[in-house]
Amino acid sequence: MSELEQTLQLLRAALGDAAVLTGAAINPRHHSDWTRHAPACPAALLLPRDTAQVSAALRICNERGQSLVPQGGMTGLAGGAVPRAQDIALSLERLDGIEEIDTAAATMTVRAGTRLERIQQAAAEAGLLFPLDLGARGSCQIGGNIATNAGGNAVIRYGMTRDLVLGLEVVLADGRVLNLLNKMIKNNTGYDLKQCFIGSEGTLGVITRAVLKLAPPPGAQSTALCALPDYAAAVALLRRLQRRLGTPQAYELMWQDFYRLGVSWLETTQAPLAEDYPLYALFDSAATAEALQDALQGAFDDGEVIDAVIAGSQAQARQLWKIREATGEFPNRLQPLNFDVSLPIGRIGDFAERCRQRLDARWPGNRSVYFGHIGDSNLHLTVDCRSLPQPAPILEVEELVYTAVGEMAGSVSAEHGIGLLKREFLHHSVSPEALQVMRQLKLALDPRGILNPGKLFD
């Protein structure tokens, strides 16, 4: 019997036959092949039902030196959950369900495999808000959201996933169960260990349970789209809104090229604002339309805003958001090479300029579009590979963009993580000393290196 067969036998004895799948029994979504990094069907797929089974599986794999790839909803954009042929995949999907909503504490205790949308709905039914929101809400799982420290549109107001997690239960590589469940906002009792696991992309432990922080429900919202003369105006307008009306629920910036593309894909022919302005800001505010009008008048008088439209109805607000949501059409209408980077907020305008100039100099006639959550220091840019020489020089484009990011003290990953796709670019944002300390941490918590090998800095 091979080493692997012996491991599988032990796993079957611990978890039951039905929780250990191999070969064709594994649903292909567990080895999704959207990444160019040669994913493979894993050696097996484990489907534990509870923390004890996760613990048993890790103990066995650790003793036998068998690599494991923790998996959530498989919606990550950096390949962090993609297995190799020699790995065993560990899906949390059966660790599913909301265990408690504590309305006094404004917390929700959930199992790692619970889908984000279900959590949002349960919070709303309790008269509260779980503010994390992203396009994959219907299929992503909270465990994956936490393991990747997911971002999204509401970060400007509510923070990253890290800011929404009060407590965790984590299974360590050797099977020890670490109870870090906690409902308190203030708790200074030694090292805040949960921080090690948030955003560690499954390389330090397997998250099995979480205590989430809920927010008061948002009230009515006003939505506006503004045309701006330049990037400095976008920052000035954001700061004005924050001072006058409180931090908006979302503040999205679209460069002219992105706006034109988004508008051209709308079903109506009428753009809400003319298409020849340099930049467009789209935002939601808790202020009344009157207060918003007032604030925008001031911005108009000071030259920060050239033109603006305030949505008169929810339908109109949705219509404005459709322009920003053109990204959902990218896979259908472009061959998109998407970037998720961050920079100090004041430098994003210069970065976009520099990046575009270098792309144009290297590949004349290429099409790149720019947009992002600039209040969070987050810029997205997409290069249409159809506009590049064929086959598209993807690695060269990535190197060009990430080099510019490194030059301007930015980050090669704002909210998507590193996974497989950005390992080779990590050095643009992380110093050798920091990398060394990350390896020390990894060695301390997973000395045999069984958890998600080949990801992050590995």
Place this chain on the structure above:
Amino acid sequence: MSELEQTLQLLRAALGDAAVLTGAAINPRHHSDWTRHAPACPAALLLPRDTAQVSAALRICNERGQSLVPQGGMTGLAGGAVPRAQDIALSLERLDGIEEIDTAAATMTVRAGTRLERIQQAAAEAGLLFPLDLGARGSCQIGGNIATNAGGNAVIRYGMTRDLVLGLEVVLADGRVLNLLNKMIKNNTGYDLKQCFIGSEGTLGVITRAVLKLAPPPGAQSTALCALPDYAAAVALLRRLQRRLGTPQAYELMWQDFYRLGVSWLETTQAPLAEDYPLYALFDSAATAEALQDALQGAFDDGEVIDAVIAGSQAQARQLWKIREATGEFPNRLQPLNFDVSLPIGRIGDFAERCRQRLDARWPGNRSVYFGHIGDSNLHLTVDCRSLPQPAPILEVEELVYTAVGEMAGSVSAEHGIGLLKREFLHHSVSPEALQVMRQLKLALDPRGILNPGKLFD
């Protein structure tokens, strides 16, 4: 020449004679003796001027196995910076100054020895807010605030110190300088190493520099004091205010005993509200007085509020806050034994009840008063040692209180940290497995155990 003398010689060569003090040359505040844990004059006091000197000092001490106690403004309440006779103290006070304010990014880069109040003032001068605020603002240093993850009154709105730190520079035990300076809100590039050092009380590294997150300046504020029928009403009122007016800037709860004490120490004889209500909530809101009036009318109609006063002027608001600030008088008017604990928000009322009952049963006639930042799950309670048998059975009182905390899944330290004073009670809030992992972290980052030995779990 003794081992210590040899070490001091190396340190003098590296830092200069003027930066290595011994004996009577050491200002007594570096071995403050307010704690009962027998502090001593340290073997030496180091006063490095820059990161390179901190690095040199740590490299020398690490090579020679010499223990070091990092020190900020010496205002901590858990003895985390108190040296033993065999330790060398390392004060950051000469690493002082604001290096940059980036108004576009809304960040400030500071050296660790900068006083909190100076940072607050500089932020205000730049039209922004650094929201961390505590009584020791005039003497505490930001490095110490970060090393202890300090709290304060504004946590409910802006979070703990952890939530206000975007980047750090840290010197590791072996002298390596870790550059984790970062201005971005979103940055998912591997483990978020800075989290390891925030709140680690100087046991994992020495913080030398920080990038702080600034907030928009707060607008006008309304202040109100409300009398409440019971603890459930205090939670309901908080949630109502959050829904209706946004999260208040502060939300302080005072139990009747505390309120009476605070009022009795006012210079005026007139209590703003009668003294026979069970609880009093004091809060600041960004809402107008009219909006606040409206919200309170609803609370009154629903029985959450029995009586209320809204400050008609800033002077009146200050007068209301003086009642809560009676804590400043504790050292002069009581022999206070102060507690800083946290509990799930819904359980704080029951905890106060249980705690008082047990104290009264054990020491009839003792006086304990209760108050706290309940929106942050933080309760303070103070026992007047004069009301206990003499000599006051301090350890027994502590064991009683912390046992009750542990029973109700609370934390023995909300915002003060563990330091020396709470080491023996840590087990009430931290599991053996978590403690084990903390030790693993410590061993990975400070294998020779030179940083602040004898603190936290050591």
